[in-house]
Amino acid sequence: MEGEMLKGHLDMIVLAALAGGPAHGYAVIQEIRRRSGGAFDLPEGTIYPALHRLEQGGLLSSRWTAGDSGRQRRVYSLTRSGRHALADQRALWQRFTDAIGGLFGETSHAAIRSRH
Amino acid sequence: MLSVACLEKPAMRQSVLVTEYLDALTRELRFDLQLSRRVRQEVEDHLFEAIADEPVGGSNGNADAGSCEAQRRAIARFGDPRDIARQYAPLSLLRQARRVGATLIVAIAAILILMKGRGALYGFLQWRLNADWLGELSTIGPVIDRYAFQGALAVGILGWLYIASRSVASTLDIGYQHQLRRCLLLSTASAILLIGSVILDTLLSGARVLGAGMSVAALVPLLSIALEVALATAIVAEIRKTVQRKALVSLLFADTNAGY
Numbered sequence: 001m002e003g004e005m006l007k008g009h010l011d012m013i014v015l016a017a018l019a020g021g022p023a024h025g026y027a028v029i030q031e032i033r034r035r036s037g038g039a040f041d042l043p044e045g046t047i048y049p050a051l052h053r054l055e056q057g058g059l060l061s062s063r064w065t066a067g068d069s070g071r072q073r074r075v076y077s078l079t080r081s082g083r084h085a086l087a088d089q090r091a092l093w094q095r096f097t098d099a100i101g102g103l104f105g106e107t108s109h110a111a112i113r114s115r116h
Numbered sequence: 117m118l119s120v121a122c123l124e125k126p127a128m129r130q131s132v133l134v135t136e137y138l139d140a141l142t143r144e145l146r147f148d149l150q151l152s153r154r155v156r157q158e159v160e161d162h163l164f165e166a167i168a169d170e171p172v173g174g175s176n177g178n179a180d181a182g183s184c185e186a187q188r189r190a191i192a193r194f195g196d197p198r199d200i201a202r203q204y205a206p207l208s209l210l211r212q213a214r215r216v217g218a219t220l221i222v223a224i225a226a227i228l229i230l231m232k233g234r235g236a237l238y239g240f241l242q243w244r245l246n247a248d249w250l251g252e253l254s255t256i257g258p259v260i261d262r263y264a265f266q267g268a269l270a271v272g273i274l275g276w277l278y279i280a281s282r283s284v285a286s287t288l289d290i291g292y293q294h295q296l297r298r299c300l301l302l303s304t305a306s307a308i309l310l311i312g313s314v315i316l317d318t319l320l321s322g323a324r325v326l327g328a329g330m331s332v333a334a335l336v337p338l339l340s341i342a343l344e345v346a347l348a349t350a351i352v353a354e355i356r357k358t359v360q361r362k363a364l365v366s367l368l369f370a371d372t373n374a375g376y
Contacts, residue, residue: 010286025158026165043195044166048158049203052151053284056207073161074154 006042010050012093013040015059015078015086022077024067025051051076059085133187134163137197144201147364148208155204159194166190198368205365206285206292212361213299216354217279220272220306223347227310230340231265231317237336238324245320246327253319261316268309275302288369300358307351314348317341 006013017023017031029047032040054060059082067073078086138156145152170186194200238244245254279299285292321341325334 007286024161026162043199044162044193045159045195045200046203048155048162049200049207050286052204053207053286056211056284067161069164071161071164072157074158
């Protein structure tokens with residue numbers, strides 16, 4: 001998957017990875033890798049600035065917890081705004097992929113029009 | 117550049133490469149010490165977990181070499197420290213701009229209360245400005261003071277509204293840089309007007325107290341002026357911190373075409 005394309009959608013990808021529940025950075029990366037079938041393989045360090053940015057924007061909240069090894073780890077979870085933002089992004093993305101699918105001949109024009 | 121210490125110091129091999137990497141990342145994040153501490157702790161936890169998940173065993177079956185390779189792979193997957201630090205710059209700069217804006221608003225509100233309180237006290241005690249000492253300043257001083265403060269208030273509120281309505285960008289592009297520059301410009305303009313007002317307050321209050329003669333009651337305006345000066349100093353310190361952070365971020369981007 002093209003790196004620039006991924007970076008452009010990184011916030012949405014991180015929000016989607018956290019939809020299942022609170023997780024720390026490493027678990028978020030594992031979840032992204034697992035759910036994308038290994039297609040999304042960004043430098044792992046890229047996730048953390050995104051997590052901090054989303055937290056600053058009020059879409060995520062975070063707290064320190066003690067991990068199994070006893071080390072402190074930061075756990076992130078979606079806020080109410082984050083869940084709304086994810087739902088909006090999901091709807092937007094669905095419309096976009098349907099439209100692209102139509103352009104590529106995978107979805108009939110009638111099917112696209114019926115959704116609008 | 118990470119050293120080959122992993123192989124050279126077997127007793128320390130568990131953490132040498134990771135520590136070097138974390139030191140490099142902390143160095144690149146020196147523009148925001150608070151952020152660098154948090155990031156270091158998070159990344160340390162991440163790397164140890166990533167290393168633990170790596171299959172152990174070197175290419176030649178040597179467990180020590182395998183451990184080193186596992187650390188190297190985990191670090192390589194994490195990415196270049198400078199690239200990562202650059203991604204934090206937009207967040208750090210906006211957070212600092214917000215801190216300046218918030219400090220300004222708090223300072224303006226506090227100074228307004230102090231000024232009103234002093235005005236009431238002067239009225240109650242009948243402490244007037246001595247025109248013989250101050251000349252024209254006794255007439256135009258309070259007017260300039262009032263307008264400077266009102267200007268600081270108006271620009272401060274405008275600046276705060278502008279800063280608060282910005283959202284963190286993922287990259288430090290030209291548009292975002294312009295927004296940050298406007299944040300700093302508005303904050304600085306408001307701070308200059310406020311400092312001018314505080315300087316005039318200090319002169320005029322000093323003249324009133326001297327004219328009335330030193331007494332216990334004089335401690336009230338003197339303490340309130342000291343508080344105003346402290347607030348003005350806090351604003352200057354925050355603006356200075358913003359300029360320093362901006363300069364350190366510029367160094368971080370110095371070797372890119374985009375620059376900052």
